[in-house]
Amino acid sequence: MNSADYFQLFSALGPEVIVVLTALLVLAADLLGLQDTPRAYRMSIAAGLTTVGCAGAVAWMFMNRTTGNWHGGMFVIDPLNETVKAVILLLTVFTAMLSTEAKFTRHCGEYFALLLLATVGMMFLASTEDLLMIFASLELVSLSLYILVAFDKSSRESAEAALKYFLFGGMSAAFLLFGFSLLYGLSGTTHLPLMAQKLFTVGADPLLTVALVMVVIGFGFKVAAAPFHLWAPDAYQGAPLPSAAFIASGSKVASFYVFAKVLLLGFSQLGWGNEETATGGWIPLLSIVAALSMVLGNLAAIQQTSVRRLLAYSAIAHAGYMLIGFLALGDEAFASLLFYVTTYALTTIGAFGVLGVVEAQVGGDKLADFAGLARRAPVLAGCLMVFLLSLAGIPPLAGFFGKFYLFAAALTNDGHNLPFLWLIILGVAMSCVSLYYYLQVLKQVFVVEADENARPLAVPFLSHAVVVLLAAVTVLLGCMPGWLLDTIHTAIGELGW
């Protein structure tokens, strides 16, 4: 390994370097220069720096379009990874903008620095094909997120949520590491594509099934799929709002992408298992997890009176839908999954944006706090309608096309005659259930009248702008899904998997 290689690697790592430097800069600027200025000012400066840094990273990626593979898959740059990284950076920017109004902390610099460090972790997660790197970056993401959840030091719920998130996360990391170590033992490599070949030649081995189950459990925790979802409702409810939004959006995108990579690349030959030797594949396993998540998430969401918990359970349900995307196998699985998770993340962060305004101005996230929002903040109410209906899968919004494409891709899985029809039927039936609870929220917003003395909400400009922008994106991606879809398809096409 000569020095030229390191220089190349450094330039390939440009976006990550930029984000890390931004994190340090935010920290330094806040600690050294701004301690005496008002909090709103410090927050704005930090959010501004974050935005500039993320934009710089995206610009770097688009200006130096390279592809490459360093150290046997440790660090991989390809068009698909870059797309995912761009999406993650975008979500970070939105989170940062929603954070500016937050009043839960005096430690502005640390907060944004941690946000950026989590982002770096996600970016590494997106651009590696190596088990060790996956684990290391997953830990970077998780540790940053644990602290972000605990950031509201004056709130007991925040601490409780962080502790739960931490304990469950730690356990899932253990499962994952155990699974990875078994995989390494069986195949002798940590590089995913190489591992897939080795595992295929290893043949039937009960240890392989154990490893597979461990990996699914580990990632199941990360993406909050049932029955590994228990941390999610508490974390969503207790965490400071921007942190919850980031867990629901950025972390979802990165975790699902890497989960798909591990299963679809690393276990590419073992989908259906091997009937002769009675080794289980991951497809039956995953269909069960998907079905459980859809049923449990949707049914539990009906009961909720807190909108944050409702969104948490709906996130579990959506994790179930996304797992169906895996079953499409190959290119279509990646394309449908990425489209879905991207639109889902944008929609969710928008919903959290509205939620943030309501919490700040009305004082809670109960369903009743949304009463008469249509009168008190008409634009926000309209946007919330767009977000929730998109989550429910009503056309012409992005969520509908996402679901449609996901289901179509899973059904098209060739070689079998409509293999996952039962799962699709379950998914559609559960969407009907989900419409019920989304309409419960919208009923409060549009049908129920506010109190006599309820005033119009004073919506901060930035929140307004972000929410409206996201609603517009949700509508546009629903009407013109081709924009995002073609980008993803082209990127996958260039990979030639």
Add this chain to the structure above:
Amino acid sequence: MLAWTIYLSFAGALACLLTPRANPRATRAVAFGTALAGLVCGLMGAVQFKPVNGLEVITHVRWIPALGIDFSLAADGISVTLVLLTGIAAVAGVLFSWNVERRTNEFFAFFFALIGGVYGVFLSLDLFLLFVFYEIAIVPKYFLIAIWGSTRRDYAAMKLALYSFIGSGMVLIGMLAAYVVAGQVADMHGFDLVSLAQVPFPPDFQRWVFPLVFVGFAILAGIWPFHTWAPTGHSAAPTAASMLLAGVVMKLGAYGCLRVAMTLFPEGLKMWQHELAALAVTGIVYGALVALVQKDFKFVIGYSSVSHMGFVLLGLATLNLVGLSGAVLQMFSHGIIAGLLFAVVGRMVYDRAHTRELDALEGMGLARAMPFAAVTFVIAGFASMGMPGFSGFIAELQVLIGAWQAFPKLAILAGVGIVIGVVYTLKTTAQVFFSDKPAPAEAHDHEHPLEPISVPERLGAALLIFCTVLIGLQPRLLLDLIVPSFQSPLFDGLRKVAGL
């Protein structure tokens, strides 16, 4: 020209939303203009309608090439008929909503979002696009009922929304399965209805997918036993919304059955023909019998809608030209008549008397207080019973003739349904308007007389009566549009199966 109905309605919805909340007159003006423009576009489209092979392609643009989805609009005579119906119902709906004072701008915004979706369904030639418009129509219905509705509106609105959504979920599954199977058996990747209609779907597949899609759509058409959303929804809805629900939205379901389920899976229809006809006739008789014993005026009309929509489904199941064209004609006819009935019940009577209990209305001497309402209801009642000279007669007659050829026993039962229809219509008319029973004591307490029938109401009623009489006397106007439609390539499979 026809496509403008869609764009204008959505633009009108936006325009209504943007009018100031404090100025309902401005909103009404915009709404009336939009509805009228839609009707005029529909009429001009009908006049200029020049089908090639029974079908006139309006727009065809690639939309989502990755999945073979196009933005393609086209019309055949059936679509034109139903577009005209929608236009008329929209104008009448606005006229009968003239007294909506609360959140007027939002009311008309939801109203036109619904209308736009309906126009879109009738004009789509791409299955995906059709489905998109079909679902766009669901959400406004919920809000129209939940915000401006009356009795048990929460329950009714949610029930309606969930029934519709479950129905469309069934359609979605069938549609995805059809897309995948078409790719496997014919290497056809797309949602173009004409191409899909040419795909020879395997009989085993049609056996389960046809009932799925047909019933999915038919839920919205009020097929028995999935009709229960209809009476509750109709009675809870504000007048204009019940007019649209019964007049147009139920037709969406029937149109979907005809345009999607029957053209794509004709062999499936053949397999399930008798079961469907039985369900349809059950709906006719059951709806009529239940209407007979209702205590709420609006529920009488609600169940009569279920009964009359049974004729549409029966006509579709006959698989012969008389029955099929009768079914389409009945869609138009019932749309007009149900609109008129709901206008009298909801706007003229309920908004003034503030009760819909038949017993309470009996003592009010409404024929003397509101002669216009009484006359309108008598005319609408006659049309609904199937008196010659009104559109209902010719439509139901055609369906019965078609049914007689296909399944004579069921046709007789359906005839019984008509007789019961006469009974409940006459009974209700007599009880509400022409009763001699003296008013109960407390009714004398309210001194102020009933507010007179307003000009918009008279105009709306006149428009609807004109249409039903016109089609009753000159059914050719529509039949000449409808009958040639069955020659289009969309119906190739159906013609082959039915031996037309």
